[in-house]
Amino acid sequence: SQQGEEDPQALSIQEGENATMNCSYKTSINNLQWYRQNSGRGLVHLILIRSNEREKHSGRLRVTLDTSKKSSSLLITASRAADTASYFCATVSSNDYKLSFGAGTTVTVRA
């Protein structure tokens, strides 16, 4: 079973626009991570936000975490064609430290 639900399932934007995707989860977490996957290859770790953090930035990425709503969002600013990929949120449970993935959001950036 998957811990996270991601929204939307798919997103198509123009190069230069921002892309926002959301993740909701069910149980208590130690941290939440975002990963990118290109065409069925391995996942690339993007950013980790701890349960006591509310916002984190890394380059063009901005992640927020609202533990009261059990939700997170990933914002990619000034998108590029190379950002075309599937993005997954993953939560680390504070009970057993298992990393559980959401279903992912497929982002297509049009040139």
Place this chain on the structure above:
Amino acid sequence: KAGVTQTPRYLIKTRGQQVTLSCSPISGHRSVSWYQQTPGQGLQFLFEYFSETQRNKGNFPGRFSGRQFSNSRSEMNVSTLELGDSALYLCASSLLEGGSGYTFGSGTRLTVV
């Protein structure tokens, strides 16, 4: 620094056979986790090993097993293969046990016919 290496990259097996997949973590990483990815079920956690001990296990039947060696390399075995075992199997390594960022390998694409 070499990344996480998974072998083989592709594999075709027949129903009923068994298969062993290999994962070499990043040097110094002692935690290795395995995931199964399918279009229908997404990314499902299989198990996590740390210092040769299984620390966590997902909800998979006993046909799925794994182990970790003293050099942190890990193997995953699936016995009595079923068509539904066709998937991308991903291995990830981490410096610490559970909770920190993971580095994933490129995966092994298993097709069961």
